[in-house]
Amino acid sequence: MTNQDHELIEAWRAVANAKLTEYRRQCWRLAHLVRQGTIDRTAAVERLYEIAIAHALVRALGDDRVQAIIAEAFADADFRPMDAEVA
Numbered sequence: 001m002t003n004q005d006h007e008l009i010e011a012w013r014a015v016a017n018a019k020l021t022e023y024r025r026q027c028w029r030l031a032h033l034v035r036q037g038t039i040d041r042t043a044a045v046e047r048l049y050e051i052a053i054a055h056a057l058v059r060a061l062g063d064d065r066v067q068a069i070i071a072e073a074f075a076d077a078d079f080r081p082m083d084a085e086v087a
Helices: 004-038 041-054 057-061 063-074
Strands: none
Touching: 004 041, 004 057, 004 063, 041 057, 041 063, 057 063
């Protein structure tokens, strides 16, 4: 591999990693807004999946990985502590 090849591959990886990093950040940001009640969970998850398709993340990472990234961010978005039972 030539130095040129190495540098071009590095550029490709850097952009791909930045895209993935920002995607994760947006997943967590929207999950936070869901927890606050600012936006609807279903709308947020659907839009994040659309974004992943539009930016070729589903193609590059696979459907399961993208869904896992979303699920991680939203893991406790619907968590509601149970009311204490009164005896």
